[in-house]
Amino acid sequence: MEALPNANSIAYFDTSFHRTIPPHISSYAIRQDIAKKRGLQKYGFHGLSYTYILHAVTVFLHQEPAATNLIVLHLGSGASMCAIRAGKSLDTTMGLTPLNGLPGATRSGAVDPSLIFHYTNRAGRISHDRSLAVNVHVTQAEDILNKHAGWAALTGTTDFGEIVRQMRAVEERRAAGEAVGEEEGKWKLAFDLFVDRVIGYVGSYFAKLGGEVDALVFSGGIGERSVELREEVGVDGADGVVVDIGTSKDKKRVLVCRTDEQLEMAKECALSEKFWRRN
Ligand SMILES: Nc1ncnc2c1ncn2[C@@H]1O[C@H](COP(=O)(O)OP(=O)(O)O)[C@@H](O)[C@H]1O
Ligand SMILES: CC(=O)OP(=O)(O)O
Numbered sequence: 001m002e003a004l005p006n007a008n009s010i011a012y013f014d015t016s017f018h019r020t021i022p023p024h025i026s027s028y029a030i031r032q033d034i035a036k037k038r039g040l041q042k043y044g045f046h047g048l049s050y051t052y053i054l055h056a057v058t059v060f061l062h063q064e065p066a067a068t069n070l071i072v073l074h075l076g077s078g079a080s081m082c083a084i085r086a087g088k089s090l091d092t093t094m095g096l097t098p099l100n101g102l103p104g105a106t107r108s109g110a111v112d113p114s115l116i117f118h119y120t121n122r123a124g125r126i127s128h129d130r131s132l133a134v135n136v137h138v139t140q141a142e143d144i145l146n147k148h149a150g151w152a153a154l155t156g157t158t159d160f161g162e163i164v165r166q167m168r169a170v171e172e173r174r175a176a177g178e179a180v181g182e183e184e185g186k187w188k189l190a191f192d193l194f195v196d197r198v199i200g201y202v203g204s205y206f207a208k209l210g211g212e213v214d215a216l217v218f219s220g221g222i223g224e225r226s227v228e229l230r231e232e233v234g235v236d237g238a239d240g241v242v243v244d245i246g247t248s249k250d251k252k253r254v255l256v257c258r259t260d261e262q263l264e265m266a267k268e269c270a271l272s273e274k275f276w277r278r279n
């Protein structure tokens, strides 16, 4: 801003791609007058990434977006998934905020919302007795679930690659007959927990798309690089912007797409006529 004081600043909303999510999917089952007044609905995130991936994948498949159904996994420090029907977002795992859905580096992902009240209560169960409240205000719960949960809370690292390496090392030590402390089970717990949530949404989105899925697309640091995770979700593979890594057990196409949110923003700016008009 200081270096280019006369430049226009352009903001892109990471939620725009998800504006096509139908109301019965984007609404929460709460009073709708309050929901509308306060804007309490599913917005979804990683929209720039999904826009980029949809374009790259449809070019790769030689298919029109309007004729393409995908299940896309954006698995990075922040992780989400998207069901794309006829080139449009039908559902996504993040919600009103990025907290919902899959766990991530420091996010818990979906939890039973009542967990917050149990977490902040000494008794471990809901009570109206204030003396039982621990020194955690409910508003702090949002911070805890966003910034002090996920891999960081489960294992002490935010690096998923490290979790996979440690899990493998433990398995090797076990196989060699070495004693392994109970605490070392945390690596596998984090890995398996993530795989479980991912598979849960793959199944849900497969059903929502009526089984008509052109491809399952892996992206984000974990999706692009973790062969272990892809194997657990049912597939395996390589390198390039979009790579065909074969078919899953049910004969669905599996792709890996190196996503690029910055390039998507730059492209949208470059292609928008209005940004090139002189004032
Ligand atoms: N080979 C790998 N196996 C598993 N995880 C990996 C591998 N390489 C990178 N990662 C993980 O990818 C994550 C970062 O993904 P990225 O999409 O760059 O995140 P961000 O959301 O910060 O942009 C880190 O947790 C990193 O450990
Ligand atoms: C919503 C979002 O972009 O999350 P992250 O930056 O963690 O990927």
Ligand SMILES: [Mg+2]
Pocket (backbone or CB within 6 Å): 076, 077, 078
């Ligand atoms: Mg990210």
